[in-house]
Amino acid sequence: MARILTLSEAIAELVADGDAIALEGFTHLIPVAAGREIIRQGKRELTLCRMTPDIVYDQLIGAGCARKLVFSWGGNPGVGSLHRFRDAVQHSWPRPLEIEEHSHAGMANRYAAGASGLPFAILRGYTGTDLPAQTDSIKTVTCPFTGEELAAVPALNPDVGIVHAQQADREGNVQMWGITGVQKETVLASKRSLVTVEEIVDELTPRPGSVVLPNWAVTAVAEVPGGAHPSYAQGYSERDNAYYQKWDAISRDRAEFESWLDGEGLAERSAR
């Protein structure tokens, strides 16, 4: 049964140095406040998993928290590049970043296999591309029924899966709606999970098309209003598009980025 914790308690308890963690969210409901708390607590040597690493992963990488990135598209959506990610890959700053690269379909299926308790997933993908040559996490299998060659990717089972949702009730049952990406798969695939929510309510009102995570499938819930900013939470907040554009200028320059860390009160613990 999910425990209701504060964000700082939850991160301190659930995330250890060296863990593989996934903060998922597909433009919508990105657990940004949880990422900031990880920087603030100075977690190190993390393997960061996410289909679409964006601003919060740029911040974690720039702050030196990450050893490795497992991903399928790393950019500032609607704006351009992630400069801290680029600097880490191209110039090893602030430290080298190992990468394990997939397509979206590959990553989505890796989470689905993880959530299903299977060792790998199959898909009709990657054929003819240069991606399989760069990682040992893409192989092929032969269909035992038809003989067709298919791509195989290993299950992704992070130590900690972190997502943001609109609501939880006092028992820790979670409800999210709108674009819900791979959040359900991430929570079910992970050994431990944290859901930050906009609001804890007395009772969840069922909504059409919503995703419900029962409290026995979640480790911890933390109430963090606005915890997805600058992304959005449908029904609660709008995407702060100006912030995504501003991030381009902040992240382009190392000194500018470091003074941003400082200004956010994140520099001390994340001292490299």
Place this chain on the structure above:
Amino acid sequence: MTETFTADEMMSVAAARSLTNGSACFVGIGLPSTAANLARRTHAPELVLIYESGTLGAKPDRLPLSIGDGVLADTADSVVSVPEIFNYWLQPGRIDFGFLGGAQIDKFGNINSTVIGGDYADPKVRLPGAGGAPEIAASCREVLVVMRQSTRSFVESVDFVSSVGYGAGKGDRERLGLRGRGPVKVITDLGIMEPDPETCELTLTHLSPGADVEQVRAATGWDLKVVAEPAVQEAPSDTELRVLRELKATIEGDKA
């Protein structure tokens, strides 16, 4: 009299015109999204817009700023998970058109959106990566590519194959077991290229109004083949231009 228009506007209009009414289109953000939304407001009101964030049949009343914009979820027939979009809708070949762009394209329509510079481990420029493109290129019935043309982007050989066009030439898609037809059109700010039926090499078939063959050759990093008499695309109509500009204004207003 038709108003004056830019090369970018011609490109968006040409891309929109390539989409047929009633078809399903897998849309990426940027030029493809602009073109698909323009098509839905002009000749293709029944166009089904599918975004990889999980929205099926989105009908946004303004241009979305990202593939996960709330306006897509609010207006969709259905919102599904990302594994479902890729596994149930894209992979079996249910989607008519896939729209792609990239940093580099070669003469066989192979696209790079991963790294510039031949060394993957030590790239000159690290790009965002493939995202949904490999399977879109493999599985949609037809692929349309929209890219601004220059010798930096239209290259003899891409530094990294993120998604496959025609591989090394005719027959490669079949050998690889790719199900869709591949890139049937590459639409640029200077004209349109289509694969030669014999070789699958991209060949200039249409010029944008005001562009000439020499100009297109000069913006292409390989010895570009040109059909005997390239057609000149019809200029954007007043309606196409008005709707396109209204659409663009919705996004610019948002950015302010």
